[in-house]
Amino acid sequence: MVYTEVNETRRSRRNPLLISLCVVFMAIVILSVTLGLTLGRSSSGSLKATFTNRCQTYLKDNGGTTSQNDCEKIWESFKKAFVGRNPCDVPPEAYDSLLDTVSQDPACNRMLFWSKTKDIVHAFTEKSSCYLTLEDTLLGFTLDGLTWCGKNQSQETFTTGCPEWSDCVNNPVRSFWNGASAAFAATACGDASVMLNGSIDVPFNPTSIFASVEVKNFNSSIMNGLTVLLVTKETDTKTCGTDASLKDLQKQLDPKLKYTCKVVTQSTIQNCISQPQITCGDCW
Numbered sequence: 001m002v003y004t005e006v007n008e009t010r011r012s013r014r015n016p017l018l019i020s021l022c023v024v025f026m027a028i029v030i031l032s033v034t035l036g037l038t039l040g041r042s043s044s045g046s047l048k049a050t051f052t053n054r055c056q057t058y059l060k061d062n063g064g065t066t067s068q069n070d071c072e073k074i075w076e077s078f079k080k081a082f083v084g085r086n087p088c089d090v091p092p093e094a095y096d097s098l099l100d101t102v103s104q105d106p107a108c109n110r111m112l113f114w115s116k117t118k119d120i121v122h123a124f125t126e127k128s129s130c131y132l133t134l135e136d137t138l139l140g141f142t143l144d145g146l147t148w149c150g151k152n153q154s155q156e157t158f159t160t161g162c163p164e165w166s167d168c169v170n171n172p173v174r175s176f177w178n179g180a181s182a183a184f185a186a187t188a189c190g191d192a193s194v195m196l197n198g199s200i201d202v203p204f205n206p207t208s209i210f211a212s213v214e215v216k217n218f219n220s221s222i223m224n225g226l227t228v229l230l231v232t233k234e235t236d237t238k239t240c241g242t243d244a245s246l247k248d249l250q251k252q253l254d255p256k257l258k259y260t261c262k263v264v265t266q267s268t269i270q271n272c273i274s275q276p277q278i279t280c281g282d283c284w
């Protein structure tokens, strides 16, 4: 009896300590397993998760039109373009099959291009569906702002240690945007618009994707014209008529396309964005 009592007392005294030790130990085990998994597979794990999450979000928000697209399949097709390849050896054509699979209905008269005006353009397209930019399409939305690459003889996908935009021409990110921009521009139909930055020296810059890829892919048998919206601040003096780079744009544009240019101040666009209900066409 006495022995049991002593034993019980000891045991009950020891228990809280044992339990705390166990809890701490388990917490450490769980933490290190989680950390190990996240660190060890961060690149492929999180890129795939981000890709499929964004893809599903897009499909949910744009229900109907693209319901045949399955995000896991699109991910596999995306991966094929660059996995196992040297990260400076991925040409834009590597994405042809992806871009063919995820073809989207062209939005005639609503397509909006941009160069050096990304923030204001997307603030506007997020608020209204008057216009559609590349980043408002499934692949553009899914990959906007992401970095990715593969490595020779590896099946992994990486998000760090990838070439920068200017490191090599045929890097996986740059080639994707070049290929996707070319495909997007080639479907432009009716009247398209472009927002160019009137606060900088060269609004139509020959090295931009708009000048070097998109303008070259416009198809005058489906497109009527291009409207340049030159976005300025109140203090800017640039106009459609005086800017030299816009003359270059007119020269490069297929003569069958009607060219229009309008100066639009940032505050006009901002006012428009702040309207509770945007009426397309009334903004500028």
Ligand SMILES: *[C@@H]1O[C@H](CO)[C@@H](O)[C@H](O)[C@H]1NC(C)=O
Pocket (backbone or CB within 6 Å): 116, 117, 118, 119, 120, 197, 198, 199, 200, 231, 232, 266
């Ligand atoms: C135009 O470019 C300048 C310099 O890069 C930038 O500060 C400004 O926000 C741009 N304007 C618009 C409307 O995006």
Ligand SMILES: *[C@@H]1O[C@H](CO)[C@@H](O)[C@H](O)[C@H]1NC(C)=O
Pocket (backbone or CB within 6 Å): 086, 152, 153
């Ligand atoms: C990629 O791996 C193959 C096979 O070992 C090799 O022949 C090739 O030179 C490698 N390419 C690069 C760019 O490292």
Ligand SMILES: *[C@@H]1O[C@H](CO)[C@@H](O)[C@H](O)[C@H]1NC(C)=O
Pocket (backbone or CB within 6 Å): 186, 219, 220, 221, 222
């Ligand atoms: C332009 O569009 C027409 C009509 O859709 C098409 O037949 C033609 O192949 C396109 N041209 C180019 C260069 O893609």
